[in-house]
Amino acid sequence: MTVYLPAIDLDAISAIDMHTHVHASVKAPAPEPDEDRAAMAKYFRTGKAPSETLPDLAAHYRERGIAAVTFTVDQGPSKPEPTLTNDEIVEQAALHNDIVIPFASVHPDRGEDGARTMERLIIDGGVRGFKFHPNGQHFYPNDRKAYALYEVLNAHRVPALFHTGQSGAGAGAPGGGGYRLKYSNPLYLDDVAVDFPDMPIVLAHPSFPWQEEALAVAVHKPQVYIDLSGWSPKYFPPVLVQYANTLLRDKVLFGSDFPLITPDRWLADLEKTDIRDEVKPGLLKDNAVRLLGL
Incomplete structure (x- = not known):
């Protein structure tokens, strides 16, 4: 398979966006908007369902001098095989390795087969x-069904990024589009941090309504970080801003949730917050450089 080798000039970029999505394959037409994607577009007020390919994303970020971590989400073995695969993410990221950093996704229901896939993607593909x-x-x-996957990440010291808190996906759709918010309480990740101390963990998004739980886990467990994606910074709760400025200043990460929130909007709204100027270099780039081993 294609191997991703990063070629990012850290002096030439102003930031690393730790949370972006690819929604379409370069090998097939853009998917028709389904209920879930249409609901996300309405929730984030983008006006259209997301349909970006990885080259689309790379062009957007290269224009801005910002590197981007990107991924798709594995819906599991009970769903039809997706058109957009982890292997395509790696293949396309290798073609855009000056600006893109590939993450992958493996559903815990894939068990030992999933663990072997992760091993292959890390060793043979260079997934970060x-x-x-x-x-x-x-x-x-x-x-415990997810622990076979975590064993692989722990052995390779590769980060695991977990959605936490309320989800824009499914918001406003009947039954929330099947998304169950109970699974995204960040306190469950405290157990994971104890059991896998060599696996870096990123709590994605302000974790509404469990923000203080997320802060407690990140303060207590040295390998736990928080990415600030999925919300405009002007809506960050005061307690999150307080911790970003103090105890967690080395563990907060810029993330947009592109294409649902663009880096332009996120960075403009950051200036409307009380996050201190001396914290911003770490938040925007340096903390991610250290986490990703760049």
Whole structure:
């Protein structure tokens, strides 16, 4: 398979966006908007359902001098095989390795087969991390069925990024589009951090309504970070801003949730917050450089 080798000039970029999505394959037409994607577009007020390919994303970020971590989400073995695969993410990221950093996604229901896939993607593909979406993939992060996957990440010291808190996906759709918010309480990740101390963990998004739980886990467990994606910074709760400025200044990460929130909007709204200027270099780039081993 294609091997991703990063070629990012850290002096030439102003930031690293730790949380972007690819929604379409370069090998097939853009997918028709489904209920879930249409609901996300309405929730984030983008006006259209997301349909970006990885080259689209790379062009957007290259214009801005910002590197981007990107991924898709594995819906699991009970769903039809997706057109957009982890292997395509790696293949396309290798073609855009000056600006893109590939993460992959493996559903915990894939068990030992999933663990072998992760091993292959790390060793043979150069994948730099893995995305989990508990309330969409329907599992508690501390469920033992996921531990075979975490063993691989722990052994390789590769980051695991977990959606936490309320989800824009499914918001406003009947039944929330099947997304179950109970799975995304960040406190479940405290168990994971104890059991896998060499696996860096990123709590994605301000974790509404469990923000203080997320802060407690990140303060207590040295390998736990928080990415600030999925919300405009002007809506960050004061307690999150307080911790970003103080105890967690070395563990907060810029993330937009592109294409649902663009880096332009996120960075403009950052200036409307009380996050201190001396904290911003770490938040925007330096913390991610250290986490990703760049």
